[in-house]
Amino acid sequence: MEALINTRKPGDFRLGLQAGISIAVGYFPVALTFGLLARTTGLSFYETVMMSLLVFAGAAQYISLSLIAIGTGVFEIILTTFIVNIRHFLMSASLNEKLEKEKGWVKAIYSFGITDETFTVISVKDGKVKTAFAFGVILISYASWVVNSGLGYIIGEILPQFLQVSMGVALYAMFVGLLVPSMKKSVKVVYLAATAAALNSVFLFTTSISEGWAIMISTIVSAVLVEFVTSRNMKGEPSNE
Template structure:
């Protein structure tokens, strides 16, 4: 029987995410400083909001002096996908206390979700301790990276020259390959059907709605196809 995963192992599993966060978080700090935010404001935003896409959008809205209500609603909509991610991993921690589960859900990101789902697919005994090691390591690294970007970003005139603009894309590709490796081996037909459904629906929905709605819609359609193919097996 496999041993339960520990906090330290969770920290180790977070290293690919940390490497990606250092690049994109640094860029976030540079952008925040560019729209007039102080180092303290950028650090506080990373602590409270903790969302790469949300923080970039927030900075963009601040730069055009958007109304506060529109900023709040936009950030809420962008992060709404986390509700779906939290639901999909909730059963794994159903025996944990309420506050422990709230802590796990509050720090869950796209990247940490990809890591935990990979471990679940591998039938690893994921624990709350391991999840906190994963989440807290990523969380702290994001805060540090954004603050460093705010402090020293002015010395880098061309972030793309160092590949910082590609850091997040590379991280997502790595996590995606690890995540689909097992499903492709065990249920190739079903997995391909889900991926094709998500891709097509995302392209169609992007043409008739916002990017946030398109992502949510494509995710729900992918889940529907996954349930239908699983029940038919």
């Protein structure tokens, strides 16, 4: 990677680092909380840091913690993570057009660092974006996420036991905090959340499906149902022409 960066204008990489500072700062409290919750969930320090190193996806990692806490199997966690991050296909396709042409292995490296935040910063830059700029944005964001995840775990070790136990509630509070702003912006999200919650309850209380599978199936079915109903309603609306 170092050789790649040196072949570009030095300013591109520096500009990328500067542009990514705001992301790094924003990741600080979220990654810190992830580290705290990972410890209360039962992960070791190395497992916590390795998850951030290898996954680097905030929402997926938080969901993984909730699934681990209820004893969900590995396959269900992987599949749920895939569904949550499926939007990355669209983001990657968009950035493929935005960034300068590169070899496939180079694209594979920086595609790992695509998150909602890095995608936004890179995509809003005017004109064709240099690879070095993208690496700068991703590197500082990635470093912040990994380091602060480990720091959060270490802080968790020195917290009183009653605070460590109560941190489990923070996991659900985090999901509520992520969901409510989206619900305020779109009625569709309200329908989606309500449908998924109702289906999940039905699966849990009327079938022998495990909690992990219930969450995953509810998510998929509710998304398909809400999208189907929404598209049908849009087709039924009278044209303004």
